Amino acid sequence: MFYVILYDITKDRLRGKIAKVLGNYGLQRIQYSAFLGNLKKHQLSSLQTKIQDLLHHKKPENEERKNVQIYPIPQYSWKNKQVIDNSHSTAEVKSVQKAEEKKGKTPELI
């Protein structure tokens, strides 16, 4: 099943860790704080446990946000997505996309 995973995490370090974990599961970065990809049931389950552990490792500080949302989506969702972009060409989102393409990941996912 395909999943889109969104996160809203205020602390840079924790956000970086979450991004790393999602990348390790072969998910593709579609935006600065969003990943997309295919996960088997057992992969989803172990990913959820890892995210739980990371988010609950420390008590949240005042005004801190640690929120991850996982949506199962059908193929048509990402095949029919609309992207509106006017980023600077060296901006992170594009460089991330290029890096993913070089790694040989499905370009139409982006």
Added chain:
Amino acid sequence: MFYVILYDITKDRLRGKIAKVLGNYGLQRIQYSAFLGNLKKHQLSSLQTKIQDLLHHKKPENEERKNVQIYPIPQYSWKNKQVIDNSHSTAEVKSVQKAEEKKGKTPELI
């Protein structure tokens, strides 16, 4: 059709404008930079035009990101979503959710 709309916008002012437009279309804030809701075909079309105009109003500055992605999703996507959260109780995401609930919007969407 239901849509999940994600944005990655580096400038606070533009990000605020996009959030306001999405709210005006009756979409519900599910995360700091993500909205979800039902749109008719003509609403989606006029929303896309508004986002295009806002994103292309100015040339992007160095390293600036202005990226909006719209995914059509079936009901099961948001009915079967998983939320992992350990935010501070006064954090924005929760206060946004409470405000939406008070307005009488469908609470199960959040």
